[in-house]
Amino acid sequence: MSQYELLATAIACFAVLVSLIAWNGQRKLQREANDLQRATAKLAEKQLELLLREERGKSVARLSLDLFRDGKSYRFRLTNVGEAEARDAEIELQLQRPEDNPIIASEYAEKFPAKRLMPGSSVTLIAAMHLGSPSAYNAILSWTNPDGSRIEEEAYVAL
Known part of the structure; x- marks a missing residue:
C-alpha cells in the first residue's frame, strides 16, 4: 500500500x-x-x-350549611356556593334523639324544598336551641342540578 x-x-x-x-x-x-x-x-x-x-x-350547584348566632337566636343558613342553580334543595339533620331537632317544623315546611336556589343565594331557618341542645349537627343536603342529577351530600355544622 x-x-x-x-x-x-x-x-x-x-x-x-x-x-x-x-x-x-x-x-x-x-x-x-x-x-x-x-x-x-x-x-x-x-x-x-x-x-x-x-x-x-x-353546570353544577354546590350547597353549604352554616349554623350561626343572629343576635340572641341561632339560625341555620343553606347557601348555594356553586355556579349553577339548585332545585328542590332540602336539609335533613342526622339526630341521635328526635327531640334534639332544633328546626321548627312549620317554618321548614314553608321554605323547603327550596324550588330554586340561585348561585350565591341562601335560605335561613330559625334554630330553636336550648341549654340541652347539641352544639354541632351532621346533616344531609340534597338538591337537583340543572342537568337533572340528584345530589346528596353530608355536611357538618357547629357553633
Whole structure:
C-alpha cells in the first residue's frame, strides 16, 4: 500500500469515528426531545382535564350549611356556593334523639324544598336551641342540578 492509500484509509477511519460520535450525540438529543414531547403531551392532557372539570363545575350547584348566632337566636343558613342553580334543595339533620331537632317544623315546611336556589343565594331557618341542645349537627343536603342529577351530600355544622 502506498503512502496516499494509508493516509486515505486513516482519514476514512477518522471520518467513521467522527460520524459514530455525532450519531450517538444525535440519538441522545432525539431521546431528550421525545421525553420533552411526552411531558408536553401529559401537560396538555392535564390542562384539558382541568378545563373540563372547571366547565362541569359551572353546570353544577354546590350547597353549604352554616349554623350561626343572629343576635340572641341561632339560625341555620343553606347557601348555594356553586355556579349553577339548585332545585328542590332540602336539609335533613342526622339526630341521635328526635327531640334534639332544633328546626321548627312549620317554618321548614314553608321554605323547603327550596324550588330554586340561585348561585350565591341562601335560605335561613330559625334554630330553636336550648341549654340541652347539641352544639354541632351532621346533616344531609340534597338538591337537583340543572342537568337533572340528584345530589346528596353530608355536611357538618357547629357553633
